[in-house]
Amino acid sequence: MNQRQFNQPLRHRDDEGAAAPAVHIAVDRGHSADKSAAIKIRARDVNVFYGDKQALFDVGLDVPERAVTALIGPSGCGKSTFLRCINRMNDTIPGCTVRGRIELDGEDVNDRSIDPVVLRARVGMVFQKPNPFPKTIFENVAYGPRIHGLATGKAELEAIVESSLKRAGLWAEVADRLHQPGTGLSGGQQQRLVIARAIAVSPEVILMDEPCSALDPIATAKIEELIDELRNQYCIVIVTHSMAQAARVSQKTAFFHLGKLVEAGPTGEIFTNPRDSRTQDYITGRFG
Amino acid sequence: MLTWVALLALVLFSGTTYVAARRKVSAAAGGSPRNMHSLPGYYGAYVALWAGAPAALLVLLAAMFGGRLEDALLRVQPPAAVAQLTPAEQQVFFDDVRATAHNLQASETSYEGPMQAALQAKTAQARQLEALIAYGSVAAAAVLALSGVFLALRRIRPDFRARNKVEGWVAGLFIVCSVTAILTTVGIVGSLVWESLRFFHAVPLQDFLLGREWDPQIAMRSDQYASKGAFGAVPLFAGTFLIMIIAMIVAAPIGLFSAIYLSEYAGGLSRAVVKPLLEILAGVPTVVYGFFAALTVGPIFRSGFHALGEALAGGPLNSLALYLMSVQNQMALVAGAVMGIMLIPFVSSLSDDIINSVPQALRDGSLAMGATRSETVKKVVLPAALPGIMAAMLLAVSRAVGETMIVTMAAGLQAKMTINPLDTVTTVTVQIVTLLTGDQEFDSPKTLAAFGLGLTLFVVTFLLNIIALRIVQKYREQYD
Numbered sequence: 001m002n003q004r005q006f007n008q009p010l011r012h013r014d015d016e017g018a019a020a021p022a023v024h025i026a027v028d029r030g031h032s033a034d035k036s037a038a039i040k041i042r043a044r045d046v047n048v049f050y051g052d053k054q055a056l057f058d059v060g061l062d063v064p065e066r067a068v069t070a071l072i073g074p075s076g077c078g079k080s081t082f083l084r085c086i087n088r089m090n091d092t093i094p095g096c097t098v099r100g101r102i103e104l105d106g107e108d109v110n111d112r113s114i115d116p117v118v119l120r121a122r123v124g125m126v127f128q129k130p131n132p133f134p135k136t137i138f139e140n141v142a143y144g145p146r147i148h149g150l151a152t153g154k155a156e157l158e159a160i161v162e163s164s165l166k167r168a169g170l171w172a173e174v175a176d177r178l179h180q181p182g183t184g185l186s187g188g189q190q191q192r193l194v195i196a197r198a199i200a201v202s203p204e205v206i207l208m209d210e211p212c213s214a215l216d217p218i219a220t221a222k223i224e225e226l227i228d229e230l231r232n233q234y235c236i237v238i239v240t241h242s243m244a245q246a247a248r249v250s251q252k253t254a255f256f257h258l259g260k261l262v263e264a265g266p267t268g269e270i271f272t273n274p275r276d277s278r279t280q281d282y283i284t285g286r287f288g
Numbered sequence: 289m290l291t292w293v294a295l296l297a298l299v300l301f302s303g304t305t306y307v308a309a310r311r312k313v314s315a316a317a318g319g320s321p322r323n324m325h326s327l328p329g330y331y332g333a334y335v336a337l338w339a340g341a342p343a344a345l346l347v348l349l350a351a352m353f354g355g356r357l358e359d360a361l362l363r364v365q366p367p368a369a370v371a372q373l374t375p376a377e378q379q380v381f382f383d384d385v386r387a388t389a390h391n392l393q394a395s396e397t398s399y400e401g402p403m404q405a406a407l408q409a410k411t412a413q414a415r416q417l418e419a420l421i422a423y424g425s426v427a428a429a430a431v432l433a434l435s436g437v438f439l440a441l442r443r444i445r446p447d448f449r450a451r452n453k454v455e456g457w458v459a460g461l462f463i464v465c466s467v468t469a470i471l472t473t474v475g476i477v478g479s480l481v482w483e484s485l486r487f488f489h490a491v492p493l494q495d496f497l498l499g500r501e502w503d504p505q506i507a508m509r510s511d512q513y514a515s516k517g518a519f520g521a522v523p524l525f526a527g528t529f530l531i532m533i534i535a536m537i538v539a540a541p542i543g544l545f546s547a548i549y550l551s552e553y554a555g556g557l558s559r560a561v562v563k564p565l566l567e568i569l570a571g572v573p574t575v576v577y578g579f580f581a582a583l584t585v586g587p588i589f590r591s592g593f594h595a596l597g598e599a600l601a602g603g604p605l606n607s608l609a610l611y612l613m614s615v616q617n618q619m620a621l622v623a624g625a626v627m628g629i630m631l632i633p634f635v636s637s638l639s640d641d642i643i644n645s646v647p648q649a650l651r652d653g654s655l656a657m658g659a660t661r662s663e664t665v666k667k668v669v670l671p672a673a674l675p676g677i678m679a680a681m682l683l684a685v686s687r688a689v690g691e692t693m694i695v696t697m698a699a700g701l702q703a704k705m706t707i708n709p710l711d712t713v714t715t716v717t718v719q720i721v722t723l724l725t726g727d728q729e730f731d732s733p734k735t736l737a738a739f740g741l742g743l744t745l746f747v748v749t750f751l752l753n754i755i756a757l758r759i760v761q762k763y764r765e766q767y768d
Contacts, residue, residue: 087656089652089655089656092651092652092655094555094556117658117659117660118658119658120655120656120657120658121657121658122658124656124657125652125656127649127652127653127656129649131647131649131650131652131653132653133650133653133654133668133671133672134650134671134672135671143654143657143659143667143668144657144658144659147657147658147659147663147667148658194653197653197657198656198657201657201658
């Protein structure tokens, strides 16, 4: 299998009615046995450059609605870069250029008519290290609704904050100290606070960039539980270094290696029956 | 001359002992550094330090205090003719002895009879003493160096912990340097406090701090009773405060906003251009700002106000017009505005550092929520940086309060209680300068008042700096 085949765009194969090529060049084996599940994000020919250095090569991936998609791969493989393309956070990095199409509900997010500010209200993000603002717990969650004018009155804002904290599974722990600094919470609580902050603006997609890598196993278990609940309402894309976590929480898994998407498909299939030897090597721990 | 020769010889000597000690220890260790506790260089350094340092210290001390020692020894048992003189005349005599001994210009006093004999005897003694101290100290240094080398060379063996010893010397050097800095500060503050106490002895503290009249012209001769002098510093504090406020009105927004631009909006290129330019502004000497204020900004402001006054003349605001037409070059507004310009780079580079130390994760978090860049700055970055920015402002205030050159040249000298920025005012620093320049008597309240003002200034800026640094520290701890 040579380099050229890997760089070949995926469009032909994924276009409606196009037959799968005889040679197995890739990659996206869909996300579930049920082919009818809606696709929320459709990425095609995504190339990303940091200055002269190319970080992603012709990535094509379908992300299903109301499901968890895990992006796995060794460090530096481009999975976080891909994640940050979806809400255009790469715009904030000087010298970073993104080429290719990433469609959210059929609309190209890189289109000039798309305002990244509006896009990011639809596509929330949770970072590796919990980053609550140095404000109170209430103000942290109220931040998004305030800047987007989602609440018309104090009561409505309070309702949004409460329901977001409840959905993030944090309400019971912080209900009596909403007006204390969010930075005073434990790491796991902070991460759930940040998730509550993200869902307070009712996004359609939540991107999570290694959300548990700074947490202990108990906090991790709570976040994973939360992710599992949230997938009923949101399309979730999670970058993780933990294969076990990918296997536990995701329905679809995409394996990245050296800036290329090697293989993607239903999580069960990727873990039990990887088609590419590199995927096999990675999930069995032979490299990465 | 002898001192320099001795020091050079010591350097060469200790260099030689360095090499010798290395050889000795290497030979003893069988040529292998593995058998030694420390690297060979440390053994060399250990011996060289004992050879050079104490002896050099002795030579330097002799050079610094030899003169005084000589002086003190000369005064032991003065000749009878000298002993009956007044202390002031004795002083002149001994000064002349030293001057003659060193072939310098002596005073024009003529010595005759027993006095001339005494002068000659003492001059000869002075020459002897000088030679004795100079050569004696060099000889003592040589003994010290040789015995140091002898003892140190005997101690070094491959298992000797030379590295620890040498590091002890280095640590000692650091301690001496830091103690020097601390002692200097203590000395300055001490003299400030001491002289101020003398001033407050003449002028009660409450009169100084609360008095509303400042007129330090005081009778220089005892028969002048006309002017008693008034040392109420409130007008000076008022003038300082007024100029500081004007300066901060200029510097705070411009400095802060340029810092926000630099850290949040500027691309690599504009940052690379703007930041060095701002730093050039910071490098302009304050005296240059001073004549910029006095010769450029002052006349421009004055002619502007005059033109405005002429335009308003005869109208309903006639009295205002007349006032505007009377303003002078020197006014609080000019000094304050130029001082504000001087403080812009100070405020902006401090604020820039503080804004940059707000973690990128917070910006990312806000941007990822769909906040615009300005919302992120307003609602996340600035609130997070606020304590640090406050501290930066306090540091700028303390610089404004202590700034001297600009106000000396552009604010005027009249001590007035006013909040009118078009008036001439004077500041604490300007008054210190005027009190201490020119011929002064150092025990009149007029000169001592400068120390009182200096102490007040010191206390105020010291407190401001402590508060500001505390805030910065606390704020840094939050994120580090």
